Amino acid sequence: MKRNGLNTFGFLKSDRRLLRAEPDFRPMARLLQVNWIYVLLVCVLAGVGYIALYSAGGGSAKPFAAPQMVRFGFGLVMMIAVSLISPRLLRMAAVPVYLLSVTLLALVLRMGHVGKGAERWINLAGMQFQPSEFAKIGLVLMLATWFHRIGNERMGNPLRLIPPALLTLLPVLLVLKEPNLGTATIIGVIGATLFFAAGMRLWQIVLLVAPLPFMGKLIYSHLHDYQKARIDTFLHPEHDPLGAGYNIIQSKIALGSGGMWGEGYLHGSQGQLNFLPEKQTDFIFTMIGEEWGFVGGIAVIVLLGTLVMGGMLIAIRSRNQFGRLLGLGIAMDFFLYCAVNLSMVMGAIPVGGVPLPLISYGGSAMLTMMFGFGLLMSAWVHRNERDPGVEEDED
Amino acid sequence: MRQKRQAEPVRSGRGVFTRRALLVMAVQAGVLGVLGRRLYNLQVVDGGHLRQLAERNRTSKRLLAPARGTVHDRFGIALADNKVSWRALLMPEETTDIPAVIERFSQIVPLDEHDRARIERDLRHVHKYVPVTLHEFLSWDDMARIELNAPSLPGVLVDVGSTRLYPFKDLMAHIVGYVAPPNEEDVSKDTTLSLPGMRVGRAGIEQTQEASLRGESGSVEMEVNAVGRVIGEIDRVEGQQGEDVRLTLDSVLQQQVLNRLEDRVASAVVMDCRNGEVMAMVSTPSFDPSLFDSGVSHAQWNEWASDPRTPLVDKAVSGLYPPGSTFKPAVALAALKSGSVTAQDRFNCPGYYDLGGVRFHCWNRWGHGMINMREGLKFSCDVYFYEVARRCGMDPIKAVGNAMGLGVKPEIELPHVRSGVIPTPEWRQKHGFHWNGGDTVNAGIGQGFVQVTPLELATYTSRIASGRNVQPHLLRATNDQLSALASVEDVAKVDLPPDYLDVVRGGMFAVVNDQHGTAPKARLDLPGIQMAGKTGSAQVRRVSRALRESGHFNSMNLPWEYRPHALFICFAPYDNPKYAVAVVVEHGNAGADEAAPLAKLIMTDTLLRDPASDVRPAAPTVAPPPAGAETPAAPAEAIPSVSTAPPVADAHSEPGTTQ
Incomplete structure (x- = not known):
């Protein structure tokens, strides 16, 4: 890759000044290392979220927009703080964090708060908390640490891959x-991507992918009825226009009524008249699409894509395996959130409770995502730490 | 391993990672590109179609219930009106604990098992934003108490509706009829009826004039949100209110007639014999039609249905009676028209009539001697009409009877109108029986198989009196447009020579006014006005020969339900007929004693109410009661007070029988 190539957002910029053998541990110096352009993009995304939630609240900051901004403020501080934590410390924290996240998942099964027929929430000191969001971060941290420890060389040994596989499956x-x-699918895909990026051998991949169709059949037969219903309504939403297919149909109608230029901010008839279900959470993008039209919708997609690509480039730029995998895991997590949510509101995949990160209303999704961005930023800040004992590839 | 790694530094895997990360990025970019493309399809390509769906989502059309037309009498007094009523509704989406709210509600307004079951059913079937009726027809007190307890009754709201009001209660029940909630079949024909509070006429004028009274529903298009709550109004189409119907009835006269009938099981019809307008039509006993609006209780219904006096049946239009001697004028006309008998032909009445070995009796066992048609009518001689009927035969009797309105269904604006029967040998054969000569003879005096309704009798009397082919009708005007039947000149003359009618009229005059007429008790006490009439006593049971010959036969000793019906038909004034009256008293025994005096009183009342009558006495005029100050119920209360004023003409002494 050319050193003096693209000069976009500083990701590909050649910065020989910063290439040092020994990282600088002074906090202020590390603070300067934070990629502020990326932080700015995150803030822009949160700003889009504020605007959309203001509209979802019926032209008022009251129910959604204002609390969400307070959370974002917390999240932003947390992101910067996490970005300053050294990878060594993060690796030390990986096992406890992972264990905690799995424990919370187990707890939610026992005593979780039931929302819409599924136990997903847990009450932590009065705050509703969704452990599955946290579990993704925990898994990324855990796998990045594991693959960092074994290094690329030992990826060829299948026995070394069994523990991380189990850690993912749990x-x-x-x-x-x-x-x-x-x-669950998102977590699985994140895990698989990390395996792939960590240098899993091709023959191993072929061996794993080949039996997937059979697995799929097996999984479908074990799905809950409501999950099967979701898949069925996705395939034929018009069969049940007021039931499970209602969300998809209403979402498509709202998007369609937005047209090219939108119905105007705060003037989306479907969203403002409550035809859109969950318009402040899962279907916030529909609301944006209705009020701002295709132009606004595609702008949001471009913004999301920029954040994904930026995260991926941060991962690529890292000189240590941990930072690379951590960055890629977070970028993948963010991407999957976006892709699943967008596909869902456009009726391309069955509906599932996946929010649009930083835009949808919701505390735990926002905070865990900001925590994830903090990890991503830590990978950037500490990108020049090298793995000991390995030779730097020419890049 | 360790040695190897030390000897030759291992690859960091960064190259692999970069290549694979770029691959992942390509996939990500591809997915986002596909999503962008899909967004373009949804928003720009399919936008128009989806926008239409959005428009449909946004608006909701609701029907506006039209107010039902009112029914008035000929002077504009309301017979059926709408009254504001309140009903309690429950909005399911506005409450969290529906059973608790219903329980608290029932402590304020008691709900019975039936109500609860209906509410439960409704709650299961309707959307959360459709109100469910908890209780209809709330009293003012109940409504006030509900409003007072509103904080403990979340989701309960009081709605203003309308109730059908029948100020005259049982007085007009058979004519005006009643309304009841529509059934599913009605709703499938007219969606207007699915609106809460809509009613369908189930009897009387309410039923037959349904099309005029119902009106058409308007609609209002509203902007609604996803749960159906109204945000704003977009368009409004006013419906057509139901048309008001004005009847030919005179409610004051109707009340007077009812008072005259007292507690008899009877019916009476007063008709304007010039144009067929029914001025009064009473059938006793009656019922209160208001009860049907809110639903009649089982017990009440059973009581009505099992009553031998049949309060639910309008005897005036669907009660079939043998006409008895009131049929004789028709037989006389038929004989004259067929040419088999002339008015001057005299036949001898020895008190009995032998035909084919069977002896038929005259009501006067001593006989009437040699009499002509006028005397035959005057004495109501059975033997004379046995002979006339035998000579004439049934076919002319049926033809003329039908032409005079007997045995044909009157075209009146009421449901369940029945048609009488004038039998012929063919009719009898069709029912699988042989026609005997005795049947003809029996039919000649209105017995046997002959059956008529009181309304047919009134029509028949009117046609004799006026010589016009009048059709009985109740509808005077709809929305103040006079109906075509209201004008006298539009009515064609009957197909009979006037002198034949004169003969019969003369006979009927003699019945009332001549010495030895059968109905001296029907003589009017009004100066210068005379009445013509005909009595009738119709046996409901054959009198056995042995009983008759024992000489002790007196129908008054029979049990009530075996006594003959008493009938009387009349018209007045004789020289310029205006009104015809028919009275039938079930099991009244003798027309001359029971029905004739009633008919006389009714005719007197009628003539006194005639605005063109110059016999109007100096006593207080009977005027329509003043419009009520507060509610339409006022006329109902006013009328009895008017009609209980002493009838002016009553000061006469009972005319002594000259027989």
Whole structure:
């Protein structure tokens, strides 16, 4: 890759000044290392969220927008703070964090708050908390640490891959049990992507992917009726226009009524008249699409894509395996959130309770995502730490 | 391993990672691109179609219930009106604990098992934003108490509706009829009826004039949100209120007639014999039609249905009676028209009539001697009409009877109108029986198989009196447009020579006014006005020969339900007929003693109410009661006070029988 190539957002910028053998541990110096352009993009996204929630609240900051901004403020501080934590410390924290997240998942199954027929929430000191969001971060941290420890060389040994596979399967199964098909799939895909990026050998991949169709059949037969119903209504939403297919149909209608230029801010008839279900959470993008039209919708998609790509580039830029995998895991998590949510509101995949990160109303999704961005930013800040004993590839 | 790694530094895996990360990025970019493309399809390509769906989502059309038309008498007094009523509704979405709210509500307004079951059923079937009726027809007190307890009754609201009001209660029940909630079949024909509070006419004028009275529903298009709550109004189409119907009835006269009938099981019809307008039509006993609006209780219904006096049946239009001697004028006209008998032909009445070995008796066992048609009518001689009927035969009797309105269903604006019967040999054969000569003879005096309704009798009397082919009708005007039947000139003359009618009229005059007429008790006490009439006593049971010959036969000793019906038909004034009256008293025994005096009183009342009558006495005029100050119920209360004023003409002495 050319050193003096693209100069976008500083991701590809050649910065020989910063190439040092020994990282600088002074906090102020590290604060300067934070990629502020990326932080600014995150703030822009949260700003879009504020505008949309203001509209979802019926042209008022009251029920949604204002509390969400307070949370974002917390999240932003947390993100910066986490970005300053050294990878060594993060790796030390990986096992406890992972264990905590799995424990919370197990707890939610026992004593979780039931929302819309599924146990997903847990009450932590008066705050509703969704452990499955946290579990994704925990898994990314855990896998990044594991693959960092074994290094690329030992990826060829299948025995080394069994423990991380089990570590991935555990939260997937727990979330499936909640049951939350969407999030379980996201966790599984994040895990698989990390395996892939960590340098899993091609023959291993082929061996794993080949039996997938059979697995799929097996899983479908074990799905809950409501999950099957979701898949069925996705395939034929018009069969049940007031039941499970209602959300999809209403969402498509609202998007369609937005047209190219939108019905105007605060003037989306479907959203403002409550035809849109869950318009402040899962279907916030529909609301944006209705009021701002295709132009506004595509702008949001571009913004989301920029954040995804930026995260991926941060991962690529890291000189240590931990930072790379951590960055890629978070970027993947963010991407999957976006992709699943967008596909859902556009009726491309079955509906599942997946919010649009930083835009949808909701505390735990916001805070865990900001925590994730903090980890991503930590990978950027500490990108020049090298793995000991390995030779730097020419990049 | 360790040695190897030390000897030659291992690859960091960064190259692999970069390549694979770029692959992942390509996939991500691809997915986002596909999503963007899909967004374009949804918003720009399919936008128009989806926008239409959105418009449909946004608006909701609701029907506006039209007010039902009112029914008035000929002077504009309301016979059926709408009254504001209150009903309690429950909005399911506005309450969290529905059973508790219903329980608290029932402590304020008691709900019976039936109500609860209906509420439960409604709650299961309707959407959360559709109100469910808890209780209809709340009293003012109940409504006030509900409003007072509103804080403990979340979701309960009081709605203003309308109730059908029948100020005259049982007086007009058979004519005006009643309304009841529509059934599913009605609703499937007219969606207007699905609106809360809509009613359908189930009897009387309410039923037959349903099309005029109902009106058409308007609609209002509203902007609604996803739960159906109204945000604003977009468009409004006013419906058509139901048309008001004005009847030919005179409610004051109706009340007077009812008072005259007292507690008899009877019916009476007063008709304007010039145009067929029914001025009064009473059938006793009656019922209160208001009860049907809110639903009649089982017990009440059973009581009505099992009553031998049949309060639910309008005897005036669907009660079938043998006409008895009131049929004789029709037989006389038929004989004259067929040419088999002339008015001057005399037949001898020895008191009995032998035909084919069977002896038929005259009501006067001593006989009437040689008499002509006028005397035959005057004495109501049975033997004379046995002979006339035998000579004439049934076919002319049926033809003329039908032409005079007997045995044909009157075209009156009421449901369940029945048609009488004038039998012929063919009719009898169709029912599988042989026609005997005795049947003809029996039919000649209105017995046997002959059956008529009181309304038919009134029509028949009117046609004799006026010589016009009048059709009985109740509808005078709809929305103040006079109906075509209101004008006298529009009515064609009957197809009989006037002199034949004169013969019969003369006979009927003699019945009332001549010495030895059968109905001296029907003589009017009004100066210069005379009445013509005909008595009738119709046996409901054959009198056995042995009983008759024992000489002790007196129908008054029979049990009530075996006594003959008493009938009387009349018209007045004789020289310029205006009104015809028919009275039938069930099991009244003798027309001359029971029905004739009643008919006389009714005719007197009628003539006194005639605005063109110059016999109007100096006593207080009977005027329509003043419009009520507060409610339409006022006329109902006013009328009895008017009609209980002593009838002016009553000061006469009972005319002595000259027989």
